[in-house]
Amino acid sequence: MEKLYLDDLKPGDVFESGEYALNAEDIKAFARQFDPQDFHLDEVAAEAGFFHGLIASGWHTAAITMRLVVESVPLASGIIGATVDLSWKRPVRPGERLRVRTVIDEIRVSRSKPDRGFAHTISETRNQNNELCQVLRSKLVVFKRP
Amino acid sequence: MEKLYLDDLKPGDVFESGEYALNAEDIKAFARQFDPQDFHLDEVAAEAGFFHGLIASGWHTAAITMRLVVESVPLASGIIGATVDLSWKRPVRPGERLRVRTVIDEIRVSRSKPDRGFAHTISETRNQNNELCQVLRSKLVVFKRP
Numbered sequence: 001m002e003k004l005y006l007d008d009l010k011p012g013d014v015f016e017s018g019e020y021a022l023n024a025e026d027i028k029a030f031a032r033q034f035d036p037q038d039f040h041l042d043e044v045a046a047e048a049g050f051f052h053g054l055i056a057s058g059w060h061t062a063a064i065t066m067r068l069v070v071e072s073v074p075l076a077s078g079i080i081g082a083t084v085d086l087s088w089k090r091p092v093r094p095g096e097r098l099r100v101r102t103v104i105d106e107i108r109v110s111r112s113k114p115d116r117g118f119a120h121t122i123s124e125t126r127n128q129n130n131e132l133c134q135v136l137r138s139k140l141v142v143f144k145r146p
Numbered sequence: 147m148e149k150l151y152l153d154d155l156k157p158g159d160v161f162e163s164g165e166y167a168l169n170a171e172d173i174k175a176f177a178r179q180f181d182p183q184d185f186h187l188d189e190v191a192a193e194a195g196f197f198h199g200l201i202a203s204g205w206h207t208a209a210i211t212m213r214l215v216v217e218s219v220p221l222a223s224g225i226i227g228a229t230v231d232l233s234w235k236r237p238v239r240p241g242e243r244l245r246v247r248t249v250i251d252e253i254r255v256s257r258s259k260p261d262r263g264f265a266h267t268i269s270e271t272r273n274q275n276n277e278l279c280q281v282l283r284s285k286l287v288v289f290k291r292p
Contacts (some may be wrong), residue, residue, distance in 0.1 A: 083233045
């Protein structure tokens with residue numbers, strides 16, 4: 001993929017990722033390390049709880065989203081986030097396949113550092129049924145072409 | 147720890163976590179799976195790049211923060227996030243030890259579902275030198291005492 005600089009981006013540009021499948025063991029392995037709660041670790045307890053079945057940690061969905069963004073948005077200096085907002089719309093369950101569509105919302109040149117600027121992006125994470133699972137709004141640091 | 151319901155929380159309540167240490171191998175292992183970029187994977191390339199050395203993925207810092215919040219904020223129904231804002235203030239580097247201080251910012255009872263409400267929390271993640279690495283603002287779903 002051609003590497004992109006701030007000069008190459010404009011509002012409305014769209015980047016589509018590939019797919020990332022996750023199963024119950026992936027969900028539990030992430031949760032054991034970072035989010036050890038029943039509804040991410042134990043099918044039986046999860047079935048009786050708030051979500052009526054095992055679900056992925058929202059932070060696991062976020063991390064998978066980052067993986068898919070890194071693979072699909074070819075910024076020359078990499079994906080460097082300053083701030084992000086995350087909204088979890090729907091739990092991700094074992095066997096789902098996620099993909100991410102990233103849209104450039106706004107481009108701003110830095111006032112203090114003329115070699116760079118910010119790309120405001122919206123990344124929607126959907127499952128194999130096109131159901132919206134997560135919306136990530138990011139402010140990324142992006143460099144101008146040298 | 148005594149489990150807490152919405153009724154037990156009030157603005158200004160503070161929860162302090164334990165510590166979580168991470169090394170270069172932890173940083174690379176997370177990055178290989180979720181954020182495969184040079185500055186998280188390769189010391190030599192990282193040294194020459196934007197961050198002047200290997201740094202943890204911001205999503206790794208966020209996931210560690212969740213682990214520390216799960217361990218330190220004993221909500222009866224668990225830590226269930228609806229939306230969050232994340233701001234990365236300072237990169238986390240190999241050998242650092244992170245801890246999280248969570249403050250209750252606001253409590254709201256749900257209008258549509260009287261058995262629950264929302265706790266707005268601010269979780270600051272600091273390293274062993276008390277330097278601020280990340281600020282996480284969360285809107286958590288919290289149940290009332292049955």
